[in-house]
Amino acid sequence: MKSAVTTVLTVADAASRFPSISDIEAVKGSLDRASARMEAAEKLAAGIDKVTTDAVDAVYGKGSYEQTNKDKCARDIHHYLRLINYCLVTGGTGPLDEWGIAGMREVIRVQLLPTAAYVEAFTHIRDRVCVPRDMSPQAAAEFKSLLDYLINALA
Amino acid sequence: MLDAFSRAVVSADAKGAPIGTEDLANLRKYVADANKRIDATLAITQNVSCIAADAVAGMVCENTGMTQPGGNCYPTRRMAACLRDGEIILRYVSYALLAGDSSVLDDRCLNGLKETYQALGVPLSNAIRAVEIMKIATVAIMTETNTGRKMFEGINSGSGAQCKEIAAEAASYFDRVITALS
Numbered sequence: 032m033k034s035a036v037t038t039v040l041t042v043a044d045a046a047s048r049f050p051s052i053s054d055i056e057a058v059k060g061s062l063d064r065a066s067a068r069m070e071a072a073e074k075l076a077a078g079i080d081k082v083t084t085d086a087v088d089a090v091y092g093k094g095s096y097e098q099t100n101k102d103k104c105a106r107d108i109h110h111y112l113r114l115i116n117y118c119l120v121t122g123g124t125g126p127l128d129e130w131g132i133a134g135m136r137e138v139i140r141v142q143l144l145p146t147a148a149y150v151e152a153f154t155h156i157r158d159r160v161c162v163p164r165d166m167s168p169q170a171a172a173e174f175k176s177l178l179d180y181l182i183n184a185l186a
Numbered sequence: 187m188l189d190a191f192s193r194a195v196v197s198a199d200a201k202g203a204p205i206g207t208e209d210l211a212n213l214r215k216y217v218a219d220a221n222k223r224i225d226a227t228l229a230i231t232q233n234v235s236c237i238a239a240d241a242v243a244g245m246v247c248e249n250t251g252m253t254q255p256g257g258n259c260y261p262t263r264r265m266a267a268c269l270r271d272g273e274i275i276l277r278y279v280s281y282a283l284l285a286g287d288s289s290v291l292d293d294r295c296l297n298g299l300k301e302t303y304q305a306l307g308v309p310l311s312n313a314i315r316a317v318e319i320m321k322i323a324t325v326a327i328m329t330e331t332n333t334g335r336k337m338f339e340g341i342n343s344g345s346g347a348q349c350k351e352i353a354a355e356a357a358s359y360f361d362r363v364i365t366a367l368s
Contacts, residue, residue: 032187032188032192032195032196033192034189034191034192035191036189036190036191036284036285036286037187037188037189037192037285037290040187040189040281040284040285040290041187043281044281044290044294047274047277048277049230049231049234049276049277049280050227050231050280050281050284051231052341055224055227055228055284055341058220058224058284059220059224062217062220065213065217066214066217069210069213069214069217072204072205072210073206073207073210075204076204076205076206076207077206077207079204112204113202113203113204116204116205117195117198117199117204117205120191120194120195120205120210120213121191121192121195122191125192126195126199130199
């Protein structure tokens with residue numbers, strides 16, 4: 032699992048050397064941002080159901096749709112938000128890459144689903160993040176950059 | 187390879203739940219103690235050859251037959267292999283300590299180590315003794331309870347007494363090595 036620390040250690044191990052001062056500085060640098068990331072992860076975990084419902088409602092609008100379809104959409108959005116929560120904790124895009132994005136295109140295409148709907152949902156979530164009501168500016172920046180990463184992968 | 191953060195992610199994923207306040211408490215502690223952890227890692231990296239050489243020398247002193255013809259550390263080529271292995275184990279312990287998780291040590295160093303040593307005819311009891319001495323020396327250097335001068339320069343000017351908890355964690359990684367070889 033790729034994270035700030037494991038990336039550094041993988042490189043050090045490939046060269047079979049001990050962690051150097053620059054390795055340690057790199058770890059320290061990523062940990063300096065950790066409190067903002069953890070704040071975002073905590074707030075997201077607390078409001079994940081509300082955020083999901085909100086996004087699904089925004090995508091479907093007022094029209095009448097089958098509830099089962101809406102539920103499946105909500106399930107997927109919840110899944111991606113959970114992976115973003117994990118990415119916020121590890122400080123890298125490892126969880127999204129390994130569990131969310133790898134193979135995603137193929138699965139979505141084979142089910143004839145429109146990725147545009149997901150893009151719209153995550154764009155809606157990104158634009159709705161309110162500073163400082165929801166989280167601090169640094170935490171919001173970390174959260175939004177991961178949402179952008181996911182939107183780019185879906186687009 | 188996992189660290190404290192990705193370990194939390196893997197166990198949360200098994201439950202299918204996001205990581206909430208409870209799980210974050212441990213990780214916040216990791217972040218709060220990061221400076222001590224870095225100093226403790228430096229205590230190892232700055233004294234690698236000293237720790238490994240002392241451990242192997244200690245092991246040989248307790249079993250002087252090892253450097254005699256027919257012993258496992260005779261000729262010097264085999265003694266050198268022994269020193270090299272001591273440094274490799276220390277290296278993986280330092281990775282595990284920095285990561286705050288033992289998976290790198292387990293996967294890349296300990297998995298199959300006992301079988302390898304058995305196949306090569308390395309006496310396990312002596313290897314275990316060398317690891318024990320490395321553990322004692324490392325903890326003493328980290329906590330500044332060694333006799334003589336202070337043996338490492340931390341970048342955070344932390345004193346060794348503050349590294350006690352982290353030193354206990356380092357000792358637990360050495361214990362994993364000993365368990366793997368037993």
